[in-house]
Amino acid sequence: MGYREIYEKGLDRIRSIGMEPYLDLGAETHSQNRLNRQHLDSFVFEMRMLDSQQADTATTLFGAQLRAPIVAAAICESRILKRLAPWDPPYLEQIAAGLADAGSMMSTGMVTLEELARIVDQGAPVLHVVKPYQDDEMVLRHLERAAELGCVAVGMDVDVFFLEKAWDEVPILVDSGFRRGTDVLKALALGANGVGIATLLVVACAGGGRDGVRAMMEALYEELGRTMSITGCRSVGAIDPSILHRAELT
Numbered sequence: 001m002g003y004r005e006i007y008e009k010g011l012d013r014i015r016s017i018g019m020e021p022y023l024d025l026g027a028e029t030h031s032q033n034r035l036n037r038q039h040l041d042s043f044v045f046e047m048r049m050l051d052s053q054q055a056d057t058a059t060t061l062f063g064a065q066l067r068a069p070i071v072a073a074a075i076c077e078s079r080i081l082k083r084l085a086p087w088d089p090p091y092l093e094q095i096a097a098g099l100a101d102a103g104s105m106m107s108t109g110m111v112t113l114e115e116l117a118r119i120v121d122q123g124a125p126v127l128h129v130v131k132p133y134q135d136d137e138m139v140l141r142h143l144e145r146a147a148e149l150g151c152v153a154v155g156m157d158v159d160v161f162f163l164e165k166a167w168d169e170v171p172i173l174v175d176s177g178f179r180r181g182t183d184v185l186k187a188l189a190l191g192a193n194g195v196g197i198a199t200l201l202v203v204a205c206a207g208g209g210r211d212g213v214r215a216m217m218e219a220l221y222e223e224l225g226r227t228m229s230i231t232g233c234r235s236v237g238a239i240d241p242s243i244l245h246r247a248e249l250t
């Protein structure tokens, strides 16, 4: 199944319950989503075809070996998937299982610690992103439990000046608005170590649960590998900003 087929299948189900407007998470005017899209589209690739060999998309993030630097962005409850109930197993577990099948990584957001444990059980490496809760004890409980469960990393919203100090040691993950393998390659060329997706996982899960998620990841890997091949990047380590140009459209 190609990307379009998987996406349309999920979208059809979401439309059938009138929830398509909720797919666009941008606040109020959605201007941020438009700007993100425009920014990504403003970069074009320089073609430097490799031979017929497919590029190698494999990478390592937080010590976990992944098929590609495409991972789940932090997710929790989805009001769309909730409306598509009943889910057996629960949809977050299906997403985590689909990611495990695809050799990718799951990221969790505002999930309960019980949910976190069930998600970790699905077998994908898990990055648990803890919100700066008002209750410090709750932050600690989440961090400690994530460590006990064997999460590969924890994330927290922190001040930029703190991040700058740790910059060299921390892989850079980016998300928001990444929809295709070409988008992922642009982010990697601009310096990201990994790209997170959330909306695509919701759509894929709506269309086919665990299998839909796996199929979506495979489609993205294929797109990324193909675009790496035509831009002369044999491996993730070989990707650099020289493959990108800024389009000057007037």
Ligand SMILES: Cc1cc2nc3c(=O)[nH]c(=O)nc-3n(C[C@H](O)[C@H](O)[C@H](O)COP(=O)(O)O)c2cc1C
Binding pocket: 025, 073, 074, 075, 076, 077, 078, 079, 108, 109, 110, 111, 129, 175, 176, 177, 178, 196, 197, 198, 199, 200, 202
């Ligand atoms: C169903 C759903 C749940 C999300 N839950 C969280 C969360 O708990 N914590 C968080 O920091 N971000 C959360 N996000 C935001 C995503 O991590 C991501 O930043 C955002 O969706 C933009 O990426 P996208 O364009 O691929 O959807 C959630 C997004 C979705 C779609």
